[in-house]
Amino acid sequence: MTALRKWLFSGLLVLVPLIVTLWVIDWVVGTLDQTLNILPPAWRPDALLGVHIPGLGVVFALVILLSIGALASNIIGNRIVSWWHALLHRIPVVRSIYSGVKQVSDTLFSEKGNAFRKAVLVQWPHEGMWTIAFLTGAPQGEVLDTLQAKPGQDTLTDDFVSVYVPTTPNPTGGYFVLLRARDCVELSMSVDEALTYIVSMGVIVPGGPKNPKIKPAVVAADPS
Incomplete structure (x- = not known):
């Protein structure tokens, strides 16, 4: 068997x-x-x-x-x-x-566009949890104007970036969020490699072995 x-x-x-x-x-x-x-x-x-x-x-x-x-x-x-x-x-x-x-x-297919040109590592959905996202640009328009009109608060001039956080294993769904640029860690992997990593749910690691051996998680002993 x-x-x-x-x-x-x-x-x-x-x-x-x-x-x-x-x-x-x-x-x-x-x-x-x-x-x-x-x-x-x-x-x-x-x-x-x-x-x-x-x-x-x-x-x-x-x-x-x-x-x-x-x-x-x-x-x-x-x-x-x-x-x-x-x-x-x-x-x-x-x-x-x-x-x-x-x-x-125009954003996705323009030769001058920067959408989905970089893969970044961000903390999502809360601090301490990390996931891969894609840089889509910088905040503009009403969002930028509204925040800049409030003195004493952080503005979105150069400090924030727009990123797309895809879901797994279907990256066509996800979330659009604004994050501080310093909270985003730029990755050296390409967008294609990052998408492969997301779709495979972390099984296919860019630059790693094709059949990685997964180490078993260490489960804490039940105190009871």
Whole structure:
């Protein structure tokens, strides 16, 4: 039974990552293949070739993305994009949704942005407990103006930073907090390594062994 159990877990360790990886790739390819539906039915590869070839939607989506990026990079395309942004900002409901999404996308995907460029160690949720967070910037706008308007209190000029504290094992959920810069310990690990460390719940240590041996915790004796 001990050998069977060992073989079972060894098989799971081999198959589970492979199955999940293939499932994610299949989902991505299947989703991007839906972009072919914007073409007229007679122009779709299935109708032209007479057979469905998975992955053509990925190529088509990449061509569209590169074309839009090239168009938006020149003067004429930049004016068209500016006109399009101004038009969307005039629509009441669309304006609030589009503005929020655009600000987040500009922060995350801009080459000049600093969001999620550094991993830091912070005390969370209270002093004495440490976790990994990501530096997202510095406080600005109303938060900064309100605190600066109160004399005698700490201001957020250079003393505080904005960080995102992700949850484990799903880092897409988390908390946005403002912390003193001196309370954040900058880590040398990359953002990818930090995300791997978080998703694995500390099992995969950046720069450490792939299969670390976990030492058993020392449990204090019950005085009773």
